[in-house]
Amino acid sequence: MAAAAVERSSTQTEARQAAQAYLDSRLANGASTTTKSSQIRPFTVPELDISRSFSTSLEDRKAIAAQIHDACTNSGFFHIIGHGISETSRTAILDLAKRFFHTLPREKKEALHVRHSNYFRGWEPADYTYVNPADWEGGQAAPETKEGFNWGYEAGLDPSGGDGMYAELDGGKENGNVWPEEGDLPGFYDTIKQYYGQILDLARHLFRLFALSLDLPEGHFDEMMTHPGGIARLLYYPPSKDPQPLDPKRKDDEIGLGAHTDYECFTILLCSSAPGLEILSPEDVWVPAPAVEGEFIINVADFLMRWTNGVYKSTVHRVVNRTRDERYSVPFFFSINYDQMVETLPSCITPENPMRYPPIRAGEYVLERLRATAKDG
Ligand SMILES: O=C(O)CCC(=O)C(=O)O
Numbered sequence: 001m002a003a004a005a006v007e008r009s010s011t012q013t014e015a016r017q018a019a020q021a022y023l024d025s026r027l028a029n030g031a032s033t034t035t036k037s038s039q040i041r042p043f044t045v046p047e048l049d050i051s052r053s054f055s056t057s058l059e060d061r062k063a064i065a066a067q068i069h070d071a072c073t074n075s076g077f078f079h080i081i082g083h084g085i086s087e088t089s090r091t092a093i094l095d096l097a098k099r100f101f102h103t104l105p106r107e108k109k110e111a112l113h114v115r116h117s118n119y120f121r122g123w124e125p126a127d128y129t130y131v132n133p134a135d136w137e138g139g140q141a142a143p144e145t146k147e148g149f150n151w152g153y154e155a156g157l158d159p160s161g162g163d164g165m166y167a168e169l170d171g172g173k174e175n176g177n178v179w180p181e182e183g184d185l186p187g188f189y190d191t192i193k194q195y196y197g198q199i200l201d202l203a204r205h206l207f208r209l210f211a212l213s214l215d216l217p218e219g220h221f222d223e224m225m226t227h228p229g230g231i232a233r234l235l236y237y238p239p240s241k242d243p244q245p246l247d248p249k250r251k252d253d254e255i256g257l258g259a260h261t262d263y264e265c266f267t268i269l270l271c272s273s274a275p276g277l278e279i280l281s282p283e284d285v286w287v288p289a290p291a292v293e294g295e296f297i298i299n300v301a302d303f304l305m306r307w308t309n310g311v312y313k314s315t316v317h318r319v320v321n322r323t324r325d326e327r328y329s330v331p332f333f334f335s336i337n338y339d340q341m342v343e344t345l346p347s348c349i350t351p352e353n354p355m356r357y358p359p360i361r362a363g364e365y366v367l368e369r370l371r372a373t374a375k376d377g
């Protein structure tokens with residue numbers, strides 16, 4: 001990582017400490033911090049049919065936005081049907097992930113290693129990053145089993161063509177993506193472009209619903225997503241060496257992806273049929289995420305949690321593949337324009353919930369959080 005050995009900035013320290021404190025409080029056995037919220041509403045991950053959100057009627061769109069508001073103030077997770085992304089597109093990207101992880105020779109992957117990137121783009125072998133810093137700092141955890149390939153926004157992937165103003169996480173003007181040679185994996189970029197474009201359109205649509213859900217004008221965020229950050233990953237979780245019944249209370253020493261929260265505004269997650277995602281409930285129980293064919297799981301991430309002064313919940317989750325099957329997933333982490341400064345939404349500040357977070361530039365926050373995941377970061 002280019003940032004190795006540099007002194008940590010205050011944002012990085014804040015990000016690291018906040019992430020760790022939050023995780024510690026949620027992961028500690030018998031933690032009492034969460035009892036209050038569980039008394040208010042049962043923890044649910046609702047299924048939302050968002051077809052009506054594409055209606056020309058504002059009332060229809062507001063009705064879906066109200067359901068989003070409910071989910072985001074409760075578990076911070078929901079899953080969607082009626083999203084309009086075809087089965088062909090979903091299958092194509094999952095098949096591409098399989099081809100990437102299984103057919104690209106090791107030395108070609110090494111050439112794309114994320115350690116060559118300032119922005120964590122490219123190939124990530126299983127134990128290179130730890131989303132829960134304590135997993136390596138305490139030195140007790142087994143390596144995460146996931147393998148990944150990461151890329152981000154570039155104008156050529158944006159169906160709108162972008163506005164020519166893209167700024168990277170650190171403000172740089174060149175996007176930091178790296179790709180396999182076309183000859184090594186024919187059709188790789190085209191398949192990514194097809195899928196990414198559709199998901200980016202869906203993300204912009206969802207963020208307009210998020211605006212309505214926060215009682216803001218529907219177009220409130222439009223100017224902030226003209227060249228938005230959008231890191232996406234292909235992820236591979238090998239089959240378990242010790243397949244178990246799907247009971248999250250059973251042992252979890254084969255962690256695919258450690259306990260963490262996401263960093264951006266929200267995540268749109270596509271998974272293959274093998275289950276594995278688990279969400280931490282306020283009672284400190286790992287709840288298996290609903291794995292329903294054809295759906296996407298959406299979850300609020302830390303930047304939006306921060307922006308809404310904690311009103312929208314960014315909830316801890318992890319992945320454990322307890323099955324005999326390979327698992328693939330494709331998360332898309334939607335951010336606003338990385339060069340956008342953001343202050344807490346005034347409507348989320350009240351005498352009972354005074355402003356908790358200073359203003360921050362979107363890319364700076366995400367980059368510091370990413371750096372905190374690398375062992376040498
Ligand atoms: O692979 C999954 O199901 C979830 C991935 C995830 O949580 C992440 O990449 O942040």
Ligand SMILES: [Fe+2]
Binds near residue numbers: 317
């Ligand atoms: Fe995540």
